[in-house]
Each structure stands twice: as C-alpha cells, then as structure tokens.
Amino acid sequence: MKVSDHKNAQLIEEAKATLINNDLGGYTVPTHGLYPFQWNWDSAIVALGWLPFDEPRAWEETTSLLSAQWQTGMVPHVVFHQQSDTYFPGPDIWGVKNELDSTSITQPPVLASVIKILYEETKDRALADSQIKTIIPQLIHSHLWWYKHRDPENTGLVVSYHPWESGMDNSPAWDDALEAVPCIDWEYTRRDTSHIDASERPHKKEYDRFLYLVDFFRKMNFDDTLIYQDCPYRVNDVSIISILHRATKDLLWLCEKTGVDNEQTEYLKERLNLTASAMNKLWCAKTNMFHSFDTRSNSLCQARTSAGLLPFFAGLVNEQQATPLISVLDNWLEHSQFAISSTHPEDPNYEPQRYWRGPIWLHVNWMIMLGLKDYGFSTQAERITDGSRACIYASGFNESFHAETGARSGGADFSWTAAMGLYWLL
Ligand code: 9YW
Numbered sequence: 001m002k003v004s005d006h007k008n009a010q011l012i013e014e015a016k017a018t019l020i021n022n023d024l025g026g027y028t029v030p031t032h033g034l035y036p037f038q039w040n041w042d043s044a045i046v047a048l049g050w051l052p053f054d055e056p057r058a059w060e061e062t063t064s065l066l067s068a069q070w071q072t073g074m075v076p077h078v079v080f081h082q083q084s085d086t087y088f089p090g091p092d093i094w095g096v097k098n099e100l101d102s103t104s105i106t107q108p109p110v111l112a113s114v115i116k117i118l119y120e121e122t123k124d125r126a127l128a129d130s131q132i133k134t135i136i137p138q139l140i141h142s143h144l145w146w147y148k149h150r151d152p153e154n155t156g157l158v159v160s161y162h163p164w165e166s167g168m169d170n171s172p173a174w175d176d177a178l179e180a181v182p183c184i185d186w187e188y189t190r191r192d193t194s195h196i197d198a199s200e201r202p203h204k205k206e207y208d209r210f211l212y213l214v215d216f217f218r219k220m221n222f223d224d225t226l227i228y229q230d231c232p233y234r235v236n237d238v239s240i241i242s243i244l245h246r247a248t249k250d251l252l253w254l255c256e257k258t259g260v261d262n263e264q265t266e267y268l269k270e271r272l273n274l275t276a277s278a279m280n281k282l283w284c285a286k287t288n289m290f291h292s293f294d295t296r297s298n299s300l301c302q303a304r305t306s307a308g309l310l311p312f313f314a315g316l317v318n319e320q321q322a323t324p325l326i327s328v329l330d331n332w333l334e335h336s337q338f339a340i341s342s343t344h345p346e347d348p349n350y351e352p353q354r355y356w357r358g359p360i361w362l363h364v365n366w367m368i369m370l371g372l373k374d375y376g377f378s379t380q381a382e383r384i385t386d387g388s389r390a391c392i393y394a395s396g397f398n399e400s401f402h403a404e405t406g407a408r409s410g411g412a413d414f415s416w417t418a419a420m421g422l423y424w425l426l
C-alpha cells in the first residue's frame with residue numbers, strides 16, 4: 001500500500017522535522033528525554049536520514065561519533081556530549097575518564113556500511129572526497145580493534161560483553177547468558193520507566209545485571225584482556241558478527257576505491273575468511289536459523305530472534321542454509337501484515353509490545369531487506385519494505401512498533417525511524 005502523494009510529502013516533512021528537532025548541533029539524539037545523548041548505531045542510521053536533504057550534516061553525524069573513538073580504536077555505544085539527568089546510568093556510573101565522556105562498551109558497527117552509502121550517494125563530490133580521507137583510517141582502527149580485542153583467540157567470531165552492545169537489550173536470546181550474571185548490590189532509580197510505560201521496557205532483573213556488568217568493566221579498569229578473561233557474560237552475537245562482516249567488506253571496498261592497500265587491509269581480508277569458515281557454529285539444524293552462542297555455557301542461545309536473519313546482510317548464509325532460512329522467514333511474515341518482529345511470534349518468549357522481545361524495528365528490517373536483495377529474494381525484500389512502510393503509516397516515527405498492530409512501542413519522534421522513512425520508505 002502507498003498513501004497519496006500529498007500524504008507522503010507530509011510524512012517526509014514530519015520526518016525531517018523529527019531529525020531537526022532532535023539535532024543538538026552535530027549529533028542527533030534518538031529522542032528527547034528517554035535517550036538524550038549520542039548513540040552509536042543510531043547515529044549511523046540517522047546519517048542516512050540527513051543525506052537526502054543535508055549532505056554536510058549527514059557526514060557530520062558520523063564524524064561527531066568518531067570524535068569519541070577511544071585510543072584502542074573502540075567507538076563507544078553512547079557519547080555523553082552534554083549533561084542530562086533524564087537518563088540512567090550516566091557518565092558517573094560508567095566512570096570513563098576520556099576527553100569526551102562515554103560508556104565503556106560499543107554497539108553494532110554498521111557505521112562503515114553507512115559511510116559506503118554516503119560516499120556513493122553524496123552529490124557534492126568535493127565533500128565526499130574530503131571527508132573520506134580522514135574517516136577511513138578511523139574505521140580501519142575500529143575494525144582492527146573489533147577483531148584483535150574481541151576475538152583475541154582468532155576463532156573467527158567476535159564476542160560481546162553486554163546486552164547493550166547488541167543494541168537489542170532485553171532480547172530473549174540473552175536470557176540464559178544473563179541469568180549467570182550476578183545482580184548489583186546497590187539501589188538505583190531507573191529513568192526509562194518514567195518516560196515509557198514499564199510494560200514496554202526491560203524488567204528490573206535485567207537492569208540489575210546490566211548494571212553489574214557496567215561496574216565490572218570499571219573494576220577491570222576497562223582492560224580488554226582482563227574483561228575477555230573474566231567477564232561473566234561473553235556471547236558471540238550473531239547480529240554484531242553479521243553487521244561487522246558486512247561493514248568490513250564495505251570498508252575494504254572504500255579502501256580499494258581510494259587507493260588504500262596495506263598490511264591492515266590484508267589483515268581485514270583474512271578476518272573475513274576466518275569468520276566465514278566459523279559461521280556453522282551459529283547455525284541450528286533444529287530451528288533452521290542462526291543463533292548467538294554463549295561462550296560461557298558453550299551453548300547456542302535458544303530464542304529465535306530477528307538477529308538470526310542478519311547473516312543475509314553479511315552474505316554469510318551458504319547455499320544449503322538459504323532455502324530453509326527463507327522458509328523460516330516466510331512463516332514469520334505470515335504472522336503479521338507488518339514486518340519482521342524482533343522475536344519470532346511462535347517463540348515461547350515472544351511479547352509483541354516489550355522492546356526487543358517482539359516489536360518491529362525498522363533499521364533491522366532494512367538490513368535484512370538489503371541482504372535478501374543481495375541473495376535475489378526480491379519478493380521477500382519487497383514484502384518487508386511494504387510492511388515497514390505500513391508501520392509508519394499506522395503510527396508514525398516511533399522507536400519501534402507493536403508486532404501485530406503496528407501501534408507505537410517505546411518512544412515517539414524517534415530519529416532512526418524518521419531516518420529510515422526518509423532514506424528508504426517514503
Ligand atoms: C541503552 C538508543 C538505544 C538503541 C538501542 C536500544 C536502546 C538503551 O536505545 O538502548 O541504554 O543503550 O536498545 O538499540 O541504540 O535508541
């Protein structure tokens with residue numbers, strides 16, 4: 001379904017206004033109140049939203065994020081550019097002492113894939129050429145960090161230390177792995193549930209463990225080696241692995257276009273091969289899809305989540321896996337007139353309105369859609385595009401959408417949804 005041209009033009013104006021209103025000068029907050037800082041993968045997606053109407057601002061979104069890159073190469077999950085007491089936990093709890101305040105973890109590295117799009121689609125070539133020169137070394141630094149620090153044993157599969165790193169905070173995929181994490185022993189006041197109804201947010205038992213991990217990183221002095229050894233939560237997240245893989249390919253494409261060819265790019269190519277040869281570990285022949293892997297209990301994470309479809313985005317689905325995985329996806333889509341929900345509707349932990357346990361997230365659908373196109377599954381790619389657009393028609397630019405009704409779930413006036421509208425759907 002498509003709405004009238006008039007209605008579409010109106011939605012485009014609303015989407016632009018959402019970004020402009022969430023712009024705090026060089027970076028865009030996901031939404032005011034609930035998320036008042038710069039988030040890593042949000043900013044990458046948001047840059048795509050700026051692109052059609054303000055190219056310099058699109059690039060600036062990415063450079064402001066990269067300005068917080070750690071000396072190690074890590075690009076943090078949140079950059080606390082200014083103070084705000086509407087969010088918890090703030091910089092005092094994270095305890096990072098860098099020039100720019102940030103959290104001590106990262107988020108799915110979709111940035112290089114976005115930069116490739118910016119580079120290809122920016123009309124002002126002088127702008128693109130000048131930006132890319134400084135950005136490529138920063139991206140290389142970040143990707144080397146991922147592979148060296150998050151896969152020090154060269155298994156081919158990087159690890160994540162916190163559900164917030166996955167960007168899919170309370171996904172049922174993390175339930176068992178999180179259960180093994182102790183709870184913190186101090187009192188705290190959450191801020192999220194003063195903005196959004198608790199029925200749409202993670203439970204306290206999850207927050208208690210989220211915060212234990214935050215404390216743990218600080219106690220380890222943010223030392224990657226110590227954290228790798230002792231972190232009670234250590235997961236091969238299939239979403240991060242897939243996004244990183246695609247982003248590394250996109251980064252190498254950028255390097256080739258701009259004549260960067262050195263030991264580091266050779267190393268990244270080797271890493272791509274290593275990951276491709278390790279992916280079978282994440283395939284489950286019972287569910288016919290990919291799952292994350294808990295390296296502490298040595299077992300696959302049980303839940304069937306949309307992350308398990310992201311290997312399409314990475315080109316990491318082999319010939320034998322593609323057909324059964326497409327059947328899973330077809331069945332998934334039969335449950336809703338909208339798009340892919342974050343958890344499969346037949347999964348016992350599916351909750352259609354609770355954050356990453358059911359609602360539809362448009363940027364995840366966009367990545368799955370791109371992957372399906374690459375594999376030639378154009379019918380499914382179109383179906384996901386239409387269903388994603390239907391979410392915006394149903395309730396606007398929300399953080400996410402109720403998996404069955406398309407109603408608002410989470411925050412309103414949300415930047416990445418407006419960006420997906422502007423770049424992809426409207
Ligand atoms: C947090 C901002 C972020 C997103 C994540 C989402 C949520 C909460 O909000 O995280 O405190 O990091 O799960 O994907 O980047 O929109």
